[in-house]
Amino acid sequence: MTDRFELHPQLAKDTHPVGQTDLCEVLLSRDARYPWLILVPRQAGLREMHDMSNADQMRLMTDITHISKAMQKVWQADKVNVAALGNMVPQLHIHIIMRYRDDAAWPGPIWGVGAAQHYSDAALTDALTRAASCLP
Amino acid sequence: MTDRFELHPQLAKDTHPVGQTDLCEVLLSRDARYPWLILVPRQAGLREMHDMSNADQMRLMTDITHISKAMQKVWQADKVNVAALGNMVPQLHIHIIMRYRDDAAWPGPIWGVGAAQHYSDAALTDALTRAASCLP
Numbered sequence: 001m002t003d004r005f006e007l008h009p010q011l012a013k014d015t016h017p018v019g020q021t022d023l024c025e026v027l028l029s030r031d032a033r034y035p036w037l038i039l040v041p042r043q044a045g046l047r048e049m050h051d052m053s054n055a056d057q058m059r060l061m062t063d064i065t066h067i068s069k070a071m072q073k074v075w076q077a078d079k080v081n082v083a084a085l086g087n088m089v090p091q092l093h094i095h096i097i098m099r100y101r102d103d104a105a106w107p108g109p110i111w112g113v114g115a116a117q118h119y120s121d122a123a124l125t126d127a128l129t130r131a132a133s134c135l136p
Numbered sequence: 137m138t139d140r141f142e143l144h145p146q147l148a149k150d151t152h153p154v155g156q157t158d159l160c161e162v163l164l165s166r167d168a169r170y171p172w173l174i175l176v177p178r179q180a181g182l183r184e185m186h187d188m189s190n191a192d193q194m195r196l197m198t199d200i201t202h203i204s205k206a207m208q209k210v211w212q213a214d215k216v217n218v219a220a221l222g223n224m225v226p227q228l229h230i231h232i233i234m235r236y237r238d239d240a241a242w243p244g245p246i247w248g249v250g251a252a253q254h255y256s257d258a259a260l261t262d263a264l265t266r267a268a269s270c271l272p
Binding site: 047048049050052054057058060061062064065066068069072079080081082083084085086087088099106107108109111112 | 183184185186188190193194196197198200201202204205208215216217218219220221222223224235242243244245247248
């Protein structure tokens with residue numbers, strides 16, 4: 001048995017790496033329909049935010065709000081959606097999704113609506129550059 | 137123009153009041169399919185978590201994780217879903233929803249799945265009692 005953190009293979013498959021904060025891996029969703037980052041605290045065995053120490057919960061909130069605010073500005077989004085769900089992938093991960101009044105799922109949540117769209121190479125480069133600029 | 141906090145009428149319509157934390161109103165969703173609380177910081181004009189002061193963001197995270205942990209124990213839930221969406225109701229509010237492997241929407245998110253079910257009087261009394269026991 002190992003306690004070493006490893007990114008869940010489904011999260012690795014569904015995302016492109018962006019970078020790190022002191023606490024989290026930061027990933028870009030491969031679905032080009034929404035500017036969408038995913039934060040994954042680098043601690044083995046986490047399922048819920050309340051599994052973390054109080055100090056790490058505070059660090060996580062700081063990461064979430066810093067990145068949310070920066071993304072909303074960089075992508076000029078109408079609304080930010082933040083969610084820790086994890087029903088399918090049990091490793092704790094937090095979605096930060098930029099929403100627009102004319103996006104594919106507005107005003108509903110994005111999950112279960114239509115099919116993911118692939119990034120073009122140019123759009124992916126642009127999204128990764130913008131995403132990196134949002135890290136603390 | 138007033139800066140006084142008032143609960144958004146749609147949130148009032150969709151919930152039963154449970155109580156307060158130092159920061160938030162705590163509401164029980166009227167949908168009996170899921171143990172589901174909603175936290176609403178009592179500050180006028182909030183739309184995003186990053187609109188709050190850093191100190192209040194920390195207080196909000198403390199409320200979220202305290203209540204999440206308590207609810208998971210009280211309701212013996214398989215998973216906790218936490219989400220700040222707000223696409224339809226612009227007033228900042230945070231959903232804390234207990235999930236079960238045999239619930240109506242598992243493993244997807246709950247939004248947009250089926251129709252809400254009303255609480256019976258007895259079940260509502262039980263849920264409100266349990267919910268109140270989860271407050272800090």
